[in-house]
Amino acid sequence: MTGPVTLGREIELPSGHAVLEDRGALRDLAASLAEGVSGHVSRLERSLGCKIIVQWLEPALQEALDGSSRPVSILQPPRRLPVPEAVGLWSGCAEIGADQALWCGDTVPWNAVEEGPFGTLVLGPAATGASGGPRDHALVDGLGRWFDRGRHGVLAVDGRDGAQAVARRILALGREAGLSGEQLLERTGVAFDGAGAGSTREMIAGIRHARDIRAGFAEVGEE
Template sequence: MNLPTGVGTGIGSMPGTDPRETAAIINGELDFPHLAELPARGAGADMIGRMAAILVDLPMDAGVTGYRLAGRGSGLARRARDFLRADLDAIEELWDTAGFIGSGRPVKIQLAGPFTLSASVELPNGHKALRDTGAWRDVVASTAEGAHELVAEVTRRLGAEVIVQLDEPMIGSVIDGAVTPLTRFDTIRAVPVQDVVESLTQIIEYVDRPVVVHSCAAPRWDLVEKLRGVAWSLDVTAPDSAALDGIGGLIDRGDVLIAGVVPSARGGRDVRAETVATGLAGLVDRIGLNRKVLAQNILVSPTCGLAGATPEWAKSALGICAKAGELLGADPDAL
């Protein structure tokens, strides 16, 4: 896995509706930037809606109660493609001006993971796609193909080192069989952890790029233990004993933790990069790991997406992540 070290990064979503302004903020604050999602633009711009522009041979549309898989192309898909094209144009224009194109600079793209997507979109009959094993397996295959095509486009446009992030905030509910069904008489069976691992591995192997799996919900350490060779982007602000064991195992085997520690919305307390870095050093000490892992295996991020933040805090949060990452990479023993 080749992820940059000594850096911070963002999760994906940002406030506002202007892709050029957002790209300027992200690339100005971060050495490991990401392609922004701007859900304030409406349907087709959020994490789930964007997949209407990415899925291959699996059309999506907007129904009365939300997004659904459709039999043919839709206005939603055209709208989502327009949003995605605008976001790609914005970052390409910025990179061209800055002289980054062809430099191999890392950039992260985000896609809704297949299980969160299947738990969120409906079939034409109104049931969640997750209810039908064949349907969610189709979502897995389509996500893999769409991710592969998006990686190719970003590489062509930017000449970048592309990292793929799969957003799976609902993965715990999927594994526990707790996804809300259409009616109380409906049933959506739990998907075994091993099936989740095999499906995500199918995508990881097909895209053939470094992959991050992100969830801002409670981490599923049973999944983290079984799905190896990826980076895990997790909220680690209040680790219990299970989290300490899980983080320790993840790092000890050589995988990367993108530590969600910077608040996604400004709170009442002052947040400083030095405090964030010192806190992560203390976390590593509690686990009993050598502090060198701070520079080699840990990146810094917000706890979740920044779509709900003020523009001012979104910019500040990314800057704090970047500075904290630099501190981890510079001299971990000095923290």
């Protein structure tokens, strides 16, 4: 579900400016979003007979905080979204009565995310180094603080490398963030990043791959 910050950046007012530029309009948008999602979650839970987890997508969060969105006019640069305002928008959405997680792309603005109401943070392969790329030390420090607060994480994988190789990289990340292998199992999940999946078969294979990685935590941890 697109989060209020990113949605506010994408929707335009009649003036041509993004809703993000108008504090009042942004608050109204966030309130309407929370109301709509709350009703949708209630209907789904009644129909499916299970609890729903809402994942908020905020890929534009860093740009909004930096004020680096493309302006309508060079005479009026985009405003910087203050962290307390972003947290306030999320707080309203967090009252929808469902478990929730936050994803904000490969760059995690820890100053905002840590102050937010969400208990679970979703990180993609590029962010965690699960794809084999270099690891961001700011990410390790941020995750350490995140887990110290008793929060949880979901680590997305892309299925390009073997399960044990990815499990080793994720375990190494957990250790750097201050988690033992057992704590990593308790506090994190592994999910398939289906952005590149071209078919249902590929999606199913990716989900199985994520399951194998999580199962590999115990085996790799004993090496």
